[in-house]
Amino acid sequence: xxxxxxxxxxxxxxxxxxxxxxxxxxxxxxxxxxxxxxxxxxxxxxxxxxxxxxxxxxxxxxxxxxxxxxxxxxxxxxxxxxxxxxxxxxxxxxxxxxxxxxxxxxxxxxxxxxxxxxxxxxxxxxxxxxxxxxxxxxxxxxxxxxxxxxxxxxxxxxxxxxxxxxxxxxxxxxxxxxxxxxxxxxxxxxxxx
Amino acid sequence: xxxxxxxxxxxxxxxxxxxxxxxxxxxxxxxxxxxxxxxxxxxxxxxxxxxxxxxxxxxxxxxxxxxxxxxxxxxxxxxxxxxxxxxxxxxxxxxxxxxxxxxxxxxxxxxxxxxxxxxxxxxxxxxxxxxxxxxxxxxxxxxxxxxxxxxxxxxxxxxxxxxxxxxxxxxxxxxxxxxxxxxxxxxxxxxxx
Numbered sequence: 001x002x003x004x005x006x007x008x009x010x011x012x013x014x015x016x017x018x019x020x021x022x023x024x025x026x027x028x029x030x031x032x033x034x035x036x037x038x039x040x041x042x043x044x045x046x047x048x049x050x051x052x053x054x055x056x057x058x059x060x061x062x063x064x065x066x067x068x069x070x071x072x073x074x075x076x077x078x079x080x081x082x083x084x085x086x087x088x089x090x091x092x093x094x095x096x097x098x099x100x101x102x103x104x105x106x107x108x109x110x111x112x113x114x115x116x117x118x119x120x121x122x123x124x125x126x127x128x129x130x131x132x133x134x135x136x137x138x139x140x141x142x143x144x145x146x147x148x149x150x151x152x153x154x155x156x157x158x159x160x161x162x163x164x165x166x167x168x169x170x171x172x173x174x175x176x177x178x179x180x181x182x183x184x185x186x187x188x189x190x191x192x193x
Numbered sequence: 194x195x196x197x198x199x200x201x202x203x204x205x206x207x208x209x210x211x212x213x214x215x216x217x218x219x220x221x222x223x224x225x226x227x228x229x230x231x232x233x234x235x236x237x238x239x240x241x242x243x244x245x246x247x248x249x250x251x252x253x254x255x256x257x258x259x260x261x262x263x264x265x266x267x268x269x270x271x272x273x274x275x276x277x278x279x280x281x282x283x284x285x286x287x288x289x290x291x292x293x294x295x296x297x298x299x300x301x302x303x304x305x306x307x308x309x310x311x312x313x314x315x316x317x318x319x320x321x322x323x324x325x326x327x328x329x330x331x332x333x334x335x336x337x338x339x340x341x342x343x344x345x346x347x348x349x350x351x352x353x354x355x356x357x358x359x360x361x362x363x364x365x366x367x368x369x370x371x372x373x374x375x376x377x378x379x380x381x382x383x384x385x386x
Contacts, residue, residue: 029306030255030269032262058252059271062223063259069225076223078252113222 003037004176005188008154014181018128018159026125026153027060038175039067042151045173046121049148053077053118055140057096057107057132060125064153068123077114079107079136092142094135107135109143116144127152127174130161137170149173156181157189196230197369198381201347207374211321211352219318219346220253231368232260235344238366239314242341246270246311248333250289250300250325253318257346261316270307272300272329285335287328300328302336309337320345320367323354330363342366349374350382 013021025031042064051072056065057079069076079094082105091108098105114120120143122136133150140147149171155162157177165172180187206214218224235257244265249258250272262269272287275298284301291298307313313336315329326343333340342364348355350370358365373380 023303024305028270028273028303030259030262030271032259032269033266035259036263059255059273062252062255063269066223066225066228066256066259069223070229073226076225076256077221078223080221080252110216110221112217 003034004041004153007031007034008176008178009186012186014184014186017180017182018156020154020156020178020181020186022154030063032063035063035067038064038153039069039071041175042068042123042153043071045151045175046149049121050119051121051148053114053120053145054123055079055109055114055120055136056123057081057136061123064125065123068121068151074121075113077109079109079139081105081107092139094138094142096135097129097131107132107139109139111143114140114143114145118143118145119148120145121148122150123152124150125153127155127161127172128159130165133161133165133172137165151175154178196227197234197346200224200227201369201371202379205379207377207379210373210375211349213347213349213371213374213379215347223256225256228256228260231257231346232262232264234368235261235316235346236264238344238368239342242314243312244314244341246307246313246338247316248272248302248307248313248329249316250274250329254316257318258316261314261344267314268306270302272302272332274298274300285332287331287335289328290322290324300325300332302332304336307333307336307338311336311338312341313338314341315343316345317343318346320348320354320365321352323358326354326358326365330358344368347371 011024054065054076065076090111093108152174155174155177177189179189204217247258247269258269283304286301313333345367348367348370370382372382
């Protein structure tokens with residue numbers, strides 16, 4: 001995903017040693033052509049797997065997950081962060097601490113949309129401490145579905161989330177893995193380049 | 194958009210006279226192939242217009258807006274509902290009352306992502322009382338951009354939002370326009386079929 005890395009280097013802003021702002025193409029403004037490339041890149045990361053459902057979380061996971069879904073022909077379910085009155089059925093829930101917003105959300109997915117027959121790929125835009133992905137993994141486990149793995153657009157590899165999940169035997173793959181944001185400079189891990 | 198209407202009739206549930214649940218393909222689970230059709234349908238509704246930016250609101254507007262953006266080659270900006278620490282710049286804001294969640298949200302878009310040179314199409318999944326669209330129209334006006342119109346996936350035409358916007362001279366077009374949800378039966382307006 002050279003295109004993604006070029007975009008991160010060109011438009012990403014290291015706001016601090018831990019916060020990368022990619023608002024101009026990923027999580028506020030969306031570049032649809034890049035998003036299609038991201039969908040194709042994620043499909044290639046899991047090309048040997050049969051995926052029957054893609055699970056993500058609102059809001060920034062929706063665009064990459066939908067593009068991947070279009071490419072591999074699988075439906076997408078996005079976990080929601082708050083109950084709304086149109087959700088009256090039974091739901092799977094998990095608690096997730098937001099890294100950037102510093103608050104605790106309950107996320108949920110309607111039980112109708114994941115079954116024990118599903119092979120689930122979790123997709124998200126960012127992986128830092130892994131709280132959102134852990135919540136989604138928790139929900140997939142509750143459903144009895146098989147977890148194929150986790151596909152991430154941008155992993156902040158210097159934070160603990162990805163490695164902690166991998167140590168537990170979960171397959172986590174990222175299109176771009178950031179080694180450091182220190183002094184305003186964005187550096188990637190070599191082995192992902 | 195016969196495919197959309199078929200899907201609404203097949204999978205939509207009229208929970209009450211005003212609430213239509215389409216969680217299985219639009220706002221919880223997403224059918225990516227239908228979403229591409231929706232993107233193509235929206236493009237056809239505004240085929241004579243030059244659109245430089247698509248503006249929507251998280252979360253359920255993101256997938257249709259991104260598919261439309263891919264088809265017409267325009268970037269998407271989605272308004273966010275809460276300030277996060279990665280948003281430090283100046284933002285346009287508007288207040289929006291949620292129809293389904295019965296609460297008041299402040300929505301915002303970073304000033305970097307809409308300029309007075311833009312021709313903006315607003316896209317959303319639902320149009321009922323029009324509160325979300327009004328908030329987006331407000332933001333587009335603040336930016337000085339030209340508002341081309343509003344493209345909606347499902348309008349609940351029996352509610353006042355769409356007609357109220359049209360009376361103000363705003364071009365509002367919908368792929369499916371619902372006449373009634375009474376007694377659990379979903380009926381469309383004939384002139385949109």
